[in-house]
Amino acid sequence: MTQHQVALETAAITEKGLNDLRSRIGVELGESKAFIEELSKDVIRHFADGIGDNNPLWRNEEYAARTQYGTLLAPPTILFAASNIVSGYVGGLPGVHAMYSGTNWEWHDVLRRNERIVVKSYLKDLVEKETRFAGRAIQQIYHSSFINQDGKLLAEADSWCFRTERHRARDIAKYEQEASESGLNPGYSEEQIAAIIRDYESEEIRGAAPRYWDDVNEGEALPQIVKGPYTITSAICFDMGWGGLYLRAHKQAFDLFKTHPALGIKNAYGVPEPPERVHWDTELARKVGVPEAYDYGPERISWLGNLVTNWMGDDGFLKRLNVRVRRHNLLGDTTWCQGKIVKKYRENDRGVVDLELSARNQRGEISALGTASVILPDRKA
Numbered sequence: 001m002t003q004h005q006v007a008l009e010t011a012a013i014t015e016k017g018l019n020d021l022r023s024r025i026g027v028e029l030g031e032s033k034a035f036i037e038e039l040s041k042d043v044i045r046h047f048a049d050g051i052g053d054n055n056p057l058w059r060n061e062e063y064a065a066r067t068q069y070g071t072l073l074a075p076p077t078i079l080f081a082a083s084n085i086v087s088g089y090v091g092g093l094p095g096v097h098a099m100y101s102g103t104n105w106e107w108h109d110v111l112r113r114n115e116r117i118v119v120k121s122y123l124k125d126l127v128e129k130e131t132r133f134a135g136r137a138i139q140q141i142y143h144s145s146f147i148n149q150d151g152k153l154l155a156e157a158d159s160w161c162f163r164t165e166r167h168r169a170r171d172i173a174k175y176e177q178e179a180s181e182s183g184l185n186p187g188y189s190e191e192q193i194a195a196i197i198r199d200y201e202s203e204e205i206r207g208a209a210p211r212y213w214d215d216v217n218e219g220e221a222l223p224q225i226v227k228g229p230y231t232i233t234s235a236i237c238f239d240m241g242w243g244g245l246y247l248r249a250h251k252q253a254f255d256l257f258k259t260h261p262a263l264g265i266k267n268a269y270g271v272p273e274p275p276e277r278v279h280w281d282t283e284l285a286r287k288v289g290v291p292e293a294y295d296y297g298p299e300r301i302s303w304l305g306n307l308v309t310n311w312m313g314d315d316g317f318l319k320r321l322n323v324r325v326r327r328h329n330l331l332g333d334t335t336w337c338q339g340k341i342v343k344k345y346r347e348n349d350r351g352v353v354d355l356e357l358s359a360r361n362q363r364g365e366i367s368a369l370g371t372a373s374v375i376l377p378d379r380k381a
Contacts, residue, residue, distance in 0.1 A: 011095025035243025050241025100297030206313030213351025228334035246274035323370035
């Protein structure tokens, strides 16, 4: 291992680094790399494919033309692809690992085909915490605003990562022992795969049939949806629609590592690759204290968004989505996204329902928890 590589493996959270970051709080960032800048038909479809969302409102032009919108819409969480900031890019503390941990979304309008997106972001806060996973950690929170070509505010989001020191993450042997004890990646029988397929086949998309505020009741469960079993192919499909943070090839990759040396972590062949490969490279995932490669935080948040838009129908509006990523979703894991109505009320003379959401794996572990607020049509209106 080279001296440079050792430095990356042992990079620490320092007061100097934290003070530098604190000086950036509230300062608007320069333009970040965006995978998408315009919501074309193909862009919308690729993102929907990446999260496994078959809603015809995102896909079928003739269907969408018959709705009140008159055009294709995009899944609300497609905005993850419009900004590296909201997707987990974090400045400062070079070599200190970043783990995406949650987003608090608020939308002000639907996202229409061919809208162009401009994003403005700033570092909102730094919060120091003590974690079971890696001891000292820094929660790095950004605020982003999404504005269309007419200057209209479409959405806002607070997003956050936890910065952890790689060498302080819990040791691999202990994780492997826990993995063995909890039955990670035991493989699936034909019967288990058949049961997952049945869950896919029973997925409900409300679509054109309005779900009226008058007809829903507190305590009602949303029809669940399933995602997985998670594979490297799943990660590739999401990257094709979302774009990834540091995915570069050939000259662009080496240009990136020249500008940001801490991103170039050597693989087994001595070739620098970005830390993002924890999502398909189990060896690197274990170096940061995780027993297997794992999914993307924005991906799982988008799955819960998919659950809600399936349920609310074309005439519903997803106003708020707040999701906290609680644990890793590992290769081989299957995730069931579930929700229920916890409150029904009127706000500004509109019918609103509040939802509790969760993502649960085949071991019964909750990997994400969230809430959502949905505006539903009113029969009287």
